[in-house]
Amino acid sequence: MGYDYALVHLTYTIPPAVLLSLIYWPLSTRLDVYRILFLITIAVVSTIPWDSYLIRHNIWSYPEDVVIGWTLFRIPLEEVFFFVIQTYNAGLLYLLLNKPVLGSVHLVREKPGRSKWKYVKLSGSIALALAIKKGIEFVRQGKERTYLGLILIWALPFLFLLWNLAYQFLVNLPFTSTLVPIALPTAYLWLVDTWALQRGTWVISSGTKTGLHLWPGSLEVEEALFFSLTNCLIVFGLVAFDNAIAVLHTFPAHFPRVPELPSPMLLVKALLLPAAAYNDDRILGLQRCVARLRAKSRSFYLASSAFQGRLRIDLIILYSFCRVADDLIDNAESTAEAKEWVGKLKQYLDYCYGGAVKTKDGREISPRDPNQGVVTQWVMSQFLEDARHTLFMLPTERLGKEPLYELLRGFEMDLEFTGSGEGRGGMVGGPIKTEQDLDVYGARVAGTVALLCIQLVLYHYPEGMKEEKAKRLMKAGHDMGIALQYTNIARDLEVDARNKRVYVPPGWLKKEKLTPESFVSGVLKQGGAKDQDEFFMKKVNTIRGRLLDRAFEFYHRSRSAIEELPPEASGAMRVAVESYMQIGRELRRPGWKSKGGRATVPVGTRLWVGWRALLGPR
Numbered sequence: 001m002g003y004d005y006a007l008v009h010l011t012y013t014i015p016p017a018v019l020l021s022l023i024y025w026p027l028s029t030r031l032d033v034y035r036i037l038f039l040i041t042i043a044v045v046s047t048i049p050w051d052s053y054l055i056r057h058n059i060w061s062y063p064e065d066v067v068i069g070w071t072l073f074r075i076p077l078e079e080v081f082f083f084v085i086q087t088y089n090a091g092l093l094y095l096l097l098n099k100p101v102l103g104s105v106h107l108v109r110e111k112p113g114r115s116k117w118k119y120v121k122l123s124g125s126i127a128l129a130l131a132i133k134k135g136i137e138f139v140r141q142g143k144e145r146t147y148l149g150l151i152l153i154w155a156l157p158f159l160f161l162l163w164n165l166a167y168q169f170l171v172n173l174p175f176t177s178t179l180v181p182i183a184l185p186t187a188y189l190w191l192v193d194t195w196a197l198q199r200g201t202w203v204i205s206s207g208t209k210t211g212l213h214l215w216p217g218s219l220e221v222e223e224a225l226f227f228s229l230t231n232c233l234i235v236f237g238l239v240a241f242d243n244a245i246a247v248l249h250t251f252p253a254h255f256p257r258v259p260e261l262p263s264p265m266l267l268v269k270a271l272l273l274p275a276a277a278y279n280d281d282r283i284l285g286l287q288r289c290v291a292r293l294r295a296k297s298r299s300f301y302l303a304s305s306a307f308q309g310r311l312r313i314d315l316i317i318l319y320s321f322c323r324v325a326d327d328l329i330d331n332a333e334s335t336a337e338a339k340e341w342v343g344k345l346k347q348y349l350d351y352c353y354g355g356a357v358k359t360k361d362g363r364e365i366s367p368r369d370p371n372q373g374v375v376t377q378w379v380m381s382q383f384l385e386d387a388r389h390t391l392f393m394l395p396t397e398r399l400g401k402e403p404l405y406e407l408l409r410g411f412e413m414d415l416e417f418t419g420s421g422e423g424r425g426g427m428v429g430g431p432i433k434t435e436q437d438l439d440v441y442g443a444r445v446a447g448t449v450a451l452l453c454i455q456l457v458l459y460h461y462p463e464g465m466k467e468e469k470a471k472r473l474m475k476a477g478h479d480m481g482i483a484l485q486y487t488n489i490a491r492d493l494e495v496d497a498r499n500k501r502v503y504v505p506p507g508w509l510k511k512e513k514l515t516p517e518s519f520v521s522g523v524l525k526q527g528g529a530k531d532q533d534e535f536f537m538k539k540v541n542t543i544r545g546r547l548l549d550r551a552f553e554f555y556h557r558s559r560s561a562i563e564e565l566p567p568e569a570s571g572a573m574r575v576a577v578e579s580y581m582q583i584g585r586e587l588r589r590p591g592w593k594s595k596g597g598r599a600t601v602p603v604g605t606r607l608w609v610g611w612r613a614l615l616g617p618r
Contacts, residue, residue: 004066005078005196012192013085020092026571026614027099029308031245034261036091039237043087044080050154051075051083059147086189090234094181098173100305103246104313105287106172109278117275121167128160144210147222155229162236165271169243170236178239182231189227194219244270249309250286251279258309285389286313289320296323299579299601302610306572311460314398315453320390322407322449328387329411338415342408344382349404352396398459403448410444417501430516435505435550442485443478450481454565457573461566469564476561479554480577486551487584490544491599497523504543512539548584555581563617571614578613579606 024032052073054060067076110117135152138145163170170178198218214224247270248258254273255266262270293301293316304316325345332338379388396404417430432438454477458470489496489503496503502516509519522536555577562573579601586592587599601609 002063002065002067005062005076006068008192008196009078009081009085012195013082013089016089016188017085017092020089020096023611024092024096026611027096027306029568030260031308032095035095035238035241036088038241038264039091039234040084040087042237043234044083046158047083048073048075048080050150051079054147054150059150086185086230087234090181090185090231091238093185094177094235094238097181098177098242100302101173101177102286102290102304102312102316103169103242104250104283105290106169107243107246107250107278107283108168108172108275109280109283110168110275112276117168120171121164124163124167125160128156128163132156132160147209148225151222151226151229155226155233158233159229159236162233162240166236166240166243168275169246170239173239178235182228182235186228186231189231190214190219190224193223193227240271241267244268245309247271247273247278249313250282252310253279260309281389282393285393286316288386288389289316289393292320292323299583299606300576302606303572303576303579306575306610306614308568308572309460311456311569314395314456314460317390317393317395318399318449318452318456321394324387324390325407325411328384329414335415339412342411342415345408346405348379348391349396349401349408352394353401395456399452399455403451403455406444407448410441410448413441413444414501430501430503432503432505434507438486438489438503438505439482441503442482442489446485446488447478447481450477450484453477453573453576457565457569461568463566465566473561473564476558479558480561483551483554483558484577484580486547486554487581487587490547490551490587491583493540493544493547494523494526504547508543508546512542514539544587548587551581551584559617574613574617575610578609582606582609 052075055062055074062076062079067078070077072080108117131152135149135156138149139153141149194215209220209222212221213219214221244267245262248255248262248266251273254277255270259266293304297319300319304312304319307315325341328341328345329338332341376392379391383391413431432441451474454474458465458473493504497520500520502509502519504516504519506516509515514522522533523540526533526537559577562570562577564570565573582601582605583599586601586605592599
């Protein structure tokens with residue numbers, strides 16, 4: 001009896017497991033636990049027969065004085081534990097690196113007969129098949145290539161199967177999602193194995209190994225290959241699992257209802273769904289939605305990764321709709337064009353909620369019209385390509401109509417900054433005359449969006465939610481949206497002023513002996529940090545502080561409601577709120593950093609705030 005092998009675990013495999021667990025624990029979901037347990041089960045069941053064979057045929061062995069002595073099919077329990085801990089560590093690293101990834105955007109529809117993917121699939125399959133054939137030859141030859149051959153014929157058939165099930169996903173995922181969680185654990189285990197072989201913790205019989213070393217110090221090439229392939233198996237297995245999950249969540253037409261923990265049979269069914277059956281428009285639409293979220297709001301992009309499944313997809317589409325509408329109006333060349341966009345968006349909502357749209361010839365088409373393709377043609381003719389996919393995917397059946405119409409009224413308030421008969425940005429005056437006006441504006445452009453987010457949460461997780469509580473949560477979400485909008489205005493004070501927009505009530509400006517015109521003029525006169533008028537900037541910071549005070553007033557009033565949300569969404573919603581409110585905290589710090597005139601939160605701080613938010617309320 002000995003403890004050398006147990007010492008390897010205590011020193012080298014368990015500490016990384018503890019560290020990764022602590023890091024990932026706030027991010028973990030029931031589905032993540034299911035993933036890891038599912039993969040560990042497969043790893044242990046598939047490895048035990050092979051490992052037992054190696055020991056029974058003396059291809060490798062464990063001296064009695066380095067193991068405790070308890071065995072399973074002649075395999076020391078320390079070795080069985082190694083199957084578990086290696087899968088756990090590599091799996092957690094994969095999950096951590098893939099948390100921000102939305103699998104839906106990495107799916108690809110294959111066009112029959114014209115797809116390059118059949119050649120990608122064929123190339124990988126041929127390469128793996130040839131390697132399996134070579135492994136069989138090595139085993140038949142026996143002697144010094146036996147162990148090498150046994151590794152190949154054990155691992156590569158599994159890789160062959162996984163490749164054929166998920167080759168598209170494997171190729172499309174970013175390198176950080178696949179190569180990194182393979183390479184890092186492999187390099188680490190190479191070092192651990194070198195140390196273990198030098199100490200004699202396990203021994204490879206000299207007659208069945210090539211005698212080649214990866215580097216001086218006893219790391220056999222067979223061992224190096226073993227750890228490389230086992231980590232490939234772990235990552236390939238998780239990729240195939242995520243491929244199935246992505247298919248299930250992306251295509252409700254094929255899978256109307258998906259349980260939180262899909263059965264193995266349902267996962268296989270999703271993997272076997274022909275890629276030619278994928279909805280190409282939906283994939284492309286989601287790709288554009290994610291790209292828009294990543295480019296327009298790093299805070300909400302970070303927060304979105306904390307949501308799960310179809311709720312995450314719906315929230316991303318909702319955000320994309322808000323950005324599309326905002327961009328259509330902001331990028332219009334005139335007030336008249338901007339108002340025209342608002343009208344078209346209203347008309348589209350009218351149709352979605354039971355109204356009708358008018359074609360160019362004046363004919364009205366209602367939702368009951370069997371020729372729904374005419375509506376599609378109307379959208380195609382009226383909206384830019386970048387907007388169409390988002391409009392078609394907007395889950396209006398899960399959203400109340402009034403908040404969406406209120407959002408458009410908020411955009412109309414923005415148009416009042418332009419004045420009548422003038423070009424965009426031609427006047428300083430606007431719709432914000434009092435603090436109440438600013439509250440109304442914040443409620444329309446942000447409170448509505450937050451309320452819609454709560455509606456989506458309650459739709460996807462309705463269990464045990466009473467109507468009275470749901471209304472209270474939506475009211476709190478509405479107020480939280482106003483808090484975020486006040487923060488947004490505080491951040492963009494100078495940027496908006498350069499566009500001749502002043503969202504600060506005149507009464508607030510008057511207290512600083514300013515008018516909207518003098519405020520804009522003062523901002524435009526500011527140069528670099530050395531040239532700034534300190535007296536004027538002190539006034540700007542006073543106004544900014546008052547906006548932030550109002551923001552945090554709404555924030556503290558409604559933050560407790562987050563904890564009443566379903567547990568599947570409360571942590572993620574906390575991340576969304578805290579990530580954005582961190583901008584307000586940064587603005588209160590002297591010397592805050594800016595990018596493009598806007599305050600920015602350092603990446604490290606953003607990650608820490610998100611991770612801390614998942615742990616629970618402050």
